[in-house]
Amino acid sequence: MYIKGVNLGNWLVLEKWMSPGLFSGTSAEDEYYLPTQLSPEAYEARIQIHRSEYITERDFAQIKSFGLDTVRIPVPYFIFGDRAPFIGCIRELDSAFAWAEKYGLRILIDLHTAPMSQNGFDNGGISGVCKWSQMPEEVDFVLNVLEKLAERYGQREGLFGITPINEPITDPVWSAMNVQERYKPVDPKLAEGSAPNSMDFLLAFYEKAYERIRRHIRKDRYVVFHDAFRLDAWKDFLSRPELQNVILDTHQYLMMAEMYGCEQTLEGYEKFIKERIEAPLREVQAYCPVIVGEWCLFNSLCVGVDTRGGQTSLNGVDLSIGRKEVSAEEKKRIYRALGKAQLSAFKEGSGFFYWNYKLLLNTVEGDDWKGWDCWDLGKCFSEGWFPAEEM
Numbered sequence: 001m002y003i004k005g006v007n008l009g010n011w012l013v014l015e016k017w018m019s020p021g022l023f024s025g026t027s028a029e030d031e032y033y034l035p036t037q038l039s040p041e042a043y044e045a046r047i048q049i050h051r052s053e054y055i056t057e058r059d060f061a062q063i064k065s066f067g068l069d070t071v072r073i074p075v076p077y078f079i080f081g082d083r084a085p086f087i088g089c090i091r092e093l094d095s096a097f098a099w100a101e102k103y104g105l106r107i108l109i110d111l112h113t114a115p116m117s118q119n120g121f122d123n124g125g126i127s128g129v130c131k132w133s134q135m136p137e138e139v140d141f142v143l144n145v146l147e148k149l150a151e152r153y154g155q156r157e158g159l160f161g162i163t164p165i166n167e168p169i170t171d172p173v174w175s176a177m178n179v180q181e182r183y184k185p186v187d188p189k190l191a192e193g194s195a196p197n198s199m200d201f202l203l204a205f206y207e208k209a210y211e212r213i214r215r216h217i218r219k220d221r222y223v224v225f226h227d228a229f230r231l232d233a234w235k236d237f238l239s240r241p242e243l244q245n246v247i248l249d250t251h252q253y254l255m256m257a258e259m260y261g262c263e264q265t266l267e268g269y270e271k272f273i274k275e276r277i278e279a280p281l282r283e284v285q286a287y288c289p290v291i292v293g294e295w296c297l298f299n300s301l302c303v304g305v306d307t308r309g310g311q312t313s314l315n316g317v318d319l320s321i322g323r324k325e326v327s328a329e330e331k332k333r334i335y336r337a338l339g340k341a342q343l344s345a346f347k348e349g350s351g352f353f354y355w356n357y358k359l360l361l362n363t364v365e366g367d368d369w370k371g372w373d374c375w376d377l378g379k380c381f382s383e384g385w386f387p388a389e390e391m
Helices: 040-053 057-066 090-102 136-153 173-177 199-214 254-257 267-286 328-346 377-383
Strands: 003-007 070-075 106-111 160-162 222-226 245-252 290-294 352-356
Touching: 003 290, 070 090, 070 136, 070 352, 090 106, 106 136, 106 222, 106 245, 136 160, 136 199, 199 222, 199 245, 222 290, 245 267, 254 267, 267 290, 328 352, 328 377
Parallel strands: 003 070, 003 352, 070 106, 106 160, 160 222, 222 245, 245 290, 290 352
Antiparallel strands: none
């Protein structure tokens, strides 16, 4: 098994930076606050139009033409439409399965958000808040959502597997990212008590999630556990014989490498990939299949300024000041080299999913997003940035 995939992020789980127009006329930075700043009618219209236009059958045909075989689809905890004011999206996931099966693709369902968030990131649904694991009733709610998803899709030909929760944060990364500074909470009172998830909690949750999912899905389908940003912490858990067809998912971004002090040169990135990505993947693959569920070509070198780990601003400071212009030829050379290095490293594991299939950014009328469009796989293919021959 070797997976070649792409994420369909910002379709059913919104991220403002990937589609700023969807948040126009509001100050909301995440999906939690968007419906609080629009009338119910305006909110529903925006969401329904976005979902119907952002991803269609044509996109599945396009993904197949790229030489990919699997899509990872982030879904929200309110997918079944039972958490007002949010609007469910199970019909869209039904359509995705029909399209995937038509074009010979498989789907990894990724539960991307949890009530009161599992990480405090904007992509966790509510910025600066991380309290889900402290709320037993909400943990049970998530387990019920997972079981309902497994019941609905467990026997479908197009199912690859299910991820119980995306990027549950643990203490090392919570501290390193200084989450509540990077993703400032709108309501400090609501954010009080936010803390990283403990490993004890995650082990217990993963065990329960595995049981709830496995009882409904085909034996040859997978339960995919995110590594909680601790790739080396799962050997004992994943080596247990009662866990069948499990995969470890790790997310490897060069912007995280920068956050940990990686030199922002082509040579620096390549060294980091060899030592900090390729070698650990090889070690994990020896006892459990491991995939890189998110990665991309983004790096500060091509942006022309230190983005401080993928940020556009920091505490009101414009991080684009002092930006050096990188020529189109140089950018293409760097992207292709880093793509080749990463794809080579991933072959020590069981595959990858690029983040993301598409973005809606304007890189022409203004400098804000120059260098960020490489998150868009379609753009990477059209510009020749992505070394597809290395997959």
